[in-house]
Amino acid sequence: MAGRHALAWGLGISLALALGHDRPARANDAQADGFNLGCAAGFGLVNITNRSVSSSLGTSTRSPNQLNGGSIVSVPASCSVTPPLPAQPGNGHALVGGNARLNAGSIAATQIFRSQSATVTNGPGTTVVSNAWTTQAEVDALAVASYIGGINASNCTVALSSCRYNDAVNLSGSLTLTGSLSETGGINYYNVQAVGRNVDLNVVGSGGEYFVFNMPTSLTTNQDWTLQGDVDPSKIIFSFARPGSNLSLTGSDVFGTFLLTGGGTARLNRSGNGNPSSITGSLIVINNRSALRFGSTAGSNRVNAVINGRPFNPTALRSVPVPGPLPLLGGVVAFGWSRRLRRRLQQASPFHLATMVRTAPSMASGCVRP
Numbered sequence: 001m002a003g004r005h006a007l008a009w010g011l012g013i014s015l016a017l018a019l020g021h022d023r024p025a026r027a028n029d030a031q032a033d034g035f036n037l038g039c040a041a042g043f044g045l046v047n048i049t050n051r052s053v054s055s056s057l058g059t060s061t062r063s064p065n066q067l068n069g070g071s072i073v074s075v076p077a078s079c080s081v082t083p084p085l086p087a088q089p090g091n092g093h094a095l096v097g098g099n100a101r102l103n104a105g106s107i108a109a110t111q112i113f114r115s116q117s118a119t120v121t122n123g124p125g126t127t128v129v130s131n132a133w134t135t136q137a138e139v140d141a142l143a144v145a146s147y148i149g150g151i152n153a154s155n156c157t158v159a160l161s162s163c164r165y166n167d168a169v170n171l172s173g174s175l176t177l178t179g180s181l182s183e184t185g186g187i188n189y190y191n192v193q194a195v196g197r198n199v200d201l202n203v204v205g206s207g208g209e210y211f212v213f214n215m216p217t218s219l220t221t222n223q224d225w226t227l228q229g230d231v232d233p234s235k236i237i238f239s240f241a242r243p244g245s246n247l248s249l250t251g252s253d254v255f256g257t258f259l260l261t262g263g264g265t266a267r268l269n270r271s272g273n274g275n276p277s278s279i280t281g282s283l284i285v286i287n288n289r290s291a292l293r294f295g296s297t298a299g300s301n302r303v304n305a306v307i308n309g310r311p312f313n314p315t316a317l318r319s320v321p322v323p324g325p326l327p328l329l330g331g332v333v334a335f336g337w338s339r340r341l342r343r344r345l346q347q348a349s350p351f352h353l354a355t356m357v358r359t360a361p362s363m364a365s366g367c368v369r370p
Contacts, residue, residue, distance in 0.1 A: 035237070037140055038136065038139075038140030038143075039078075039079040039133055039136040039140050040095070040137040040140050040141040040284055043093045043095045043282060043284075043309065044067050044068065044093060044282055045067060045094040045095070045282070045309070046094070046141070046284040046286075047094070047096050047097075047285045047288070047292055048095070048096070048097035048115075048134050048137060048138045048287070049286065049287050049288050049289075050098050050099060051288075051289060052101065053100060053101065054102075054291060055101070055102050055103070055288075055292035056292070056293055056294065057102065057103065057292075057294045058295050058304055064303060065295060065303055065304050066303060066307070067094060067107055068307065079133050094111075094112045095112075095114075095137060096112060096115070096120055096134075097114065097115040097117070097133070097135070098115070098117060098138070099117060099118065100118045100119070101119040102114075102118070102119065102120045103121050103122060104120055104121070111125055112126045112127070113128075113133075114126055115131045115134040116128060116129075116130065117134075118134070138287075141259060141284055142261055145239050145241045145259055145261040146241075148212055148239040149214060149239065149241050152165070153165045161186070162181055162186025162187065164180045164188050165189050165191070166188070166189060167191045169190045169192045169193060169213075170192075170193055170195075171194070171196060172196025172197075173196060173199065174202075175199060175202070176202040176204060177190070177204070178204040179205030179206065179209040181208070181209050182205060182206040182209060183206075185206070186208070186209060186210070187209075187210045187212055188211045188212065189212050189214070190211070192213055192214060192215050193216065194216070195217050195218070195219055197221070198220070200223040200224075201223075201225045201226075202225065203226075203227050203228070204231070205228075207229075207230040207232055210235045211231070211235065211237070212239070213236075213238045213239065214239055214241075215238055215242065215245055216242055216245075218240070218244075218245050218246040218247070218264065219246075219247050221249060221250075222251055222252050223252050224252060224254075225252075225253060225254045231255075232310070233255040233280045233310050234256075234281050234282065234310045235257075236255055236257065236281065237256060238256050238257070238258050239259050240258070240261065240262055240264055241261050243262045243264075244263055245262045246260070246264040246265055246266065246267070247264070247283075248266070248269075249266075249267070249279070250269045250277060251269070251270060251271020251272070251273070251277055252271075252277055252278070253277075253280075254279055256279070257281050257284070258279065258281065258282070258283050258284065260283075263288060265288040265289070265291065265293075266292055269295055269304060269305070270295055270303070270304045270305075277304070277306070278306040278307075279306070279307045280308040281308075281310050282307070282309055282310065283307060
């Protein structure tokens with residue numbers, strides 16, 4: 001009898017370990033399917049619009065804005081230029097397409113990719129890619145916005161393997177949001193009801209968690225946000241799909257993948273005391289009806305805007321084994337990212353991105369969504 005109990009106990013432990021190891025992998029697969037940015041992935045900045053809109057990344061050479069991070073290594077092979085360029089992590093890539101007209105006069109970056117129909121004047125070197133790439137990038141970005149908009153209380157808990165739905169969320173004041181899926185990983189979904197001015201956001205969680213915000217309107221802030229734990233800034237996703245929803249930063253330091261698909265635009269300005277606006281993550285602006293602006297055209301010798309590109313490429317998660325929960329050793333160590341420390345690091349050396357290789361079939365006809 002004792003032997004049978006020992007055998008049953010051993011089998012139960014083995015099954016529990018197997019199930020515990022497998023849960024995060026299932027959650028990540030579901031997330032990757034919905035959040036696959038396809039040909040829009042891999043850049044600190046994406047601007048594709050079907051309207052003839054003239055935008056500025058800064059025209060005063062006395063106020064050089066910065067575009068750090070981003071790498072073509074995370075762009076699907078079917079989107080790459082021919083022949084493919086070598087990976088260039090930390091070089092601050094941007095993708096410009098459609099009828100966008102972009103003045104990149106004072107941007108400090110290495111490479112801007114533009115489609116055949118787009119126009120980029122001044123700035124760093126420009127690589128021309130096919131219109132098929134940016135057309136598909138637009139389709140992929142809109143598909144992600146549609147996926148986010150389609151999540152509701154029912155399918156979040158039923159159709160997705162690991163998802164927590166938070167309804168009628170009010171983004172205002174000083175707000176701390178703590179993920180509830182730190183062990184298994186998954187989607188913390190926030191259906192935002194109202195957005196206050198100058199929200200000061202603190203996000204607490206693990207590297208396996210997504211924090212997804214379905215935004216009802218514009219976001220305007222002059223606050224510095226913080227992260228605690230090992231939250232990936234690119235997995236904090238703000239979807240601005242409502243018509244005319246904008247992003248406006250004034251001397252603030254924020255984190256996330258900011259996806260604007262409702263015709264709105266983004267403006268990043270320096271504060272009155274000289275602090276630039278900074279995004280750690282990526283800025284994706286699709287079909288904006290008005291200009292994208294990085295600061296004013298008349299500036300002193302200060303930076304108006306900084307994008308530290310941490311492009312989001314969730315499909316890479318499919319080939320990365322996800323370990324099960326580790327034993328708790330002593331306690332949970334949380335750390336915050338301070339503005340001062342980040343800026344000192346930025347001044348000391350370029351922001352380097354550990355790139356993730358995403359594979360896709362090579363297609364002669366251009367970019368296809370896998």
